[in-house]
Amino acid sequence: MKKALLPLLIIVLFYSDSVFMIFFPEQAFNGAYIPVPRFFFIGLLFMSVFFDRNTAIKYGFLFGFLFDMFYTGLLGAYFFFFPLIVYITSKLTKWLHSTLPVFLVIVLFDIALLEMMIYGLNVLVQRTALSFEQFAFVRLLAVLVLNGLFYIVFAIPLRNAFVKLKKVFD
Amino acid sequence: MPQFFTNKRLIILLGSIILLVAMIGFSLRDRDNITWPEKFVKDVTGFGQNIVSKPAGAVESFFGDIRRLRHTYEENEKLRSHLEELAQLESDVARLEKDNAELRKVLEKEKSLADYEPIQATVIARNPDRWYELITIDQGESNGIEPDMAVMTANGLVGKVQSTSKFTSTVQLLSAHDSQNRVSALIQGETTIYGLIEGYDEEKKMLQMTKIPSDSKVKKGQAVTTSGLGGVFPKGLVIGTVTEMVPDEFGLTQTALVEPAASFYDLEHVMVSKREITGVLPEEEDRQQVLVEEEGL
Numbered sequence: 476m477k478k479a480l481l482p483l484l485i486i487v488l489f490y491s492d493s494v495f496m497i498f499f500p501e502q503a504f505n506g507a508y509i510p511v512p513r514f515f516f517i518g519l520l521f522m523s524v525f526f527d528r529n530t531a532i533k534y535g536f537l538f539g540f541l542f543d544m545f546y547t548g549l550l551g552a553y554f555f556f557f558p559l560i561v562y563i564t565s566k567l568t569k570w571l572h573s574t575l576p577v578f579l580v581i582v583l584f585d586i587a588l589l590e591m592m593i594y595g596l597n598v599l600v601q602r603t604a605l606s607f608e609q610f611a612f613v614r615l616l617a618v619l620v621l622n623g624l625f626y627i628v629f630a631i632p633l634r635n636a637f638v639k640l641k642k643v644f645d
Numbered sequence: 646m647p648q649f650f651t652n653k654r655l656i657i658l659l660g661s662i663i664l665l666v667a668m669i670g671f672s673l674r675d676r677d678n679i680t681w682p683e684k685f686v687k688d689v690t691g692f693g694q695n696i697v698s699k700p701a702g703a704v705e706s707f708f709g710d711i712r713r714l715r716h717t718y719e720e721n722e723k724l725r726s727h728l729e730e731l732a733q734l735e736s737d738v739a740r741l742e743k744d745n746a747e748l749r750k751v752l753e754k755e756k757s758l759a760d761y762e763p764i765q766a767t768v769i770a771r772n773p774d775r776w777y778e779l780i781t782i783d784q785g786e787s788n789g790i791e792p793d794m795a796v797m798t799a800n801g802l803v804g805k806v807q808s809t810s811k812f813t814s815t816v817q818l819l820s821a822h823d824s825q826n827r828v829s830a831l832i833q834g835e836t837t838i839y840g841l842i843e844g845y846d847e848e849k850k851m852l853q854m855t856k857i858p859s860d861s862k863v864k865k866g867q868a869v870t871t872s873g874l875g876g877v878f879p880k881g882l883v884i885g886t887v888t889e890m891v892p893d894e895f896g897l898t899q900t901a902l903v904e905p906a907a908s909f910y911d912l913e914h915v916m917v918s919k920r921e922i923t924g925v926l927p928e929e930e931d932r933q934q935v936l937v938e939e940e941g942l
Contacts, residue, residue, distance in 0.1 A: 483814055486693065490694065490697040490698075491692065492773035493694065493697070493770040494697055494701045495773070496771045496773050496775075497698055497701045497702055497705055497769070498701065498705055498769075500910075500911060501771075501911055502910050502911070506672070506723050509775055511773065511774055511775050512773055518877065524713065524791065525847075541686065541690050542774075544683050544687060544690070545686065545687055545690040545694070545770075545781070546692065546770065546772045546773060546779070546781075547772060547774060547776065547777055547779070548672060548679075548777070548779065548807070548808065548815060549666075549667040549671065549672050549673070549777070550666065550668040550671060550672040550683075551666075551668030551669045551672070552663070552665075552669070552727070554668070555661055555662075555665040557663075559658075559661075559685070559906060567856065591733065593774065593776065596669075597776055600669065600673055602777060602822060602823065603822055604847075633866045635818065635892040
C-alpha cells in the first residue's frame with residue numbers, strides 16, 4: 476500500500492507546476508522576467524539520485540509525454556529531454572559526491588541545460604522570436620532563481636521522502 | 646574513466662532521437678485536431694488538473710477579492726456614475742435590436758455573422774513552460790466546442806481554440822508566436838477597413854494588424870473588431886484600439902499597432918463563441934463534386 480505513495484508524490488509534483496502558475500501573477504516584474512516552475516523536474520532529479528535511476532527514467536518518459544500532450548502540444552520534447560537529463564545527472568553524481576549543496580549546483584546546471592535545449596528546439600521549429608541574449612536574461616536567469624529558491628525550501632523534505640520510499644521498496 | 650555510453654545505450658539514444666524528430670514532425674503538421682490517443686490522454690490529465698486547479702483557483706480568487714476590497718469605495722463611485730448612463734444605453738440597445746430583427750425579417754436574412762452562442766468555461770491550466778501561450782479550459786467537444794472557435798473574456802477577444810478533446814480544450818492566445826495564428830479583423834470608422842491580426846509585439850505589448858491598404862486613413866483610438874470573414878469567428882468581437890500606424894517594408898500596405906482590449910494574463914473565466922452560421926463552405930464531399938463537375942465542362 477505504501478508503494479502507491481511514489482506515483483502519488485510524482486503526480487502531486489506534476490501538477491504543482493501548473494498550480495504555481497495559478498498563484499503566480501504573470502505580470503510580475505512588469506513582464507520583464509519569465510520565471511518558469513520546474514518543480515516536477517527537480518523532483519525527478521531527486522528521485523534519480525536518492526531513489527532509483529531507472530525508475531526515474533521511466534517516470535521521466537511517462538510524465539514527459541503527458542507534459543507534451545497536455546500542456547505544450549509539441550510531442551516529443553519533454554518526453555525525450557527529461558530522461559536524457561536524468562541519465563546525465565546520474566553520471567555526474569557518480570563523480571561528484573552528492574551532498575545537498577553540491578546537488579544544488581547539479582540541479583541548476585540541469586535546469587539550465589533543459590531550458591537551453593527547449594529553447595534550441597523552439598528556435599528550430601520557429602515557435603519563438605527571442606534572441607539568445609533575450610532568452611538568457613528574460614528566462615534563464617529568472618528560471619534559475621525561482622527553482623533555486625524552490626530547491627532551498629524543499630530539498631530536505633524531498634530527499635527524506637525519497638529515502639523513506641526507497642526503504643519501503645527495498 | 647568509465648565509458649559514458651555503452652553500445653546498447655547508444656542505440657537507445659539514437660532510437661529516441663529518431664522518435665523525437667518523428668514526433669515533433671507529426672505534431673507540427675498542419676492538422677485540424679489532435680488524434681484520439683492524444684484526446685484520451687488529455688481527458689485523463691485534464692480530470693486530475695480539474696481536481697487540483699479548481700480549489701487552487703478558488704483560493705487565489707479569494708485572496709484577489711481581499712486585495713480588491715481596498716479599492717471598493719472608489720470603484721463604487723465610478724460604477725454608480727456608469728450606472729446612470731447604462732439604463733439609457735440598455736433601452737437604446739433593446740430598441741435597436743428589435744429594429745434590427747424586424748429589418749432582417751423584411752430582408753429574409755434572419756441569421757447574421759454576428760450571432761453567436763457563448764459557452765462559459767473556466768481556465769484550468771496555463772502552459773507552465775510558458776513558451777506557447779496556451780491555456781486549457783474545462784469545456785470540450787461534449788459541450789459543442791470545435792477547433793478555431795473564438796475565445797474571449799468580458800473585455801474582448803483573447804484567442805482561439807486550437808484543439809479539443811471530449812472534456813477539455815486548448816486555447817491559443819492572440820499573443821502566441823505562430824505564423825498560423827491569424828484573425829480577420831476590421832477597423833471601425835466612416836469607411837470600414839479590413840486587415841489581419843497577425844503577430845504580437847512583445848516589447849510594446851501590442852497586436853499587429855497587417856495588410857491595411859496604404860491609402861486608408863486610420864486615426865488613433867479607432868476600435869478594431871473581428872470581421873467574421875473566414876472561419877468560424879463571429880463578427881463584431883472587440884479586439885482593441887489602434888494606437889499607431891506604421892508602413893510595412895515595401896510601402897504597399899500599412900500595419901496598425903493595436904492595443905488589446907482584454908488582458909492575456911491571469912485569465913480565469915472565458916467564453917467560447919459558437920457562431921450560428923458556420924456552413925460557409927459546402928461539406929467536403931460536396932466540394933469534391935463541384936471540382937469534378939468543373940473538370941467535366
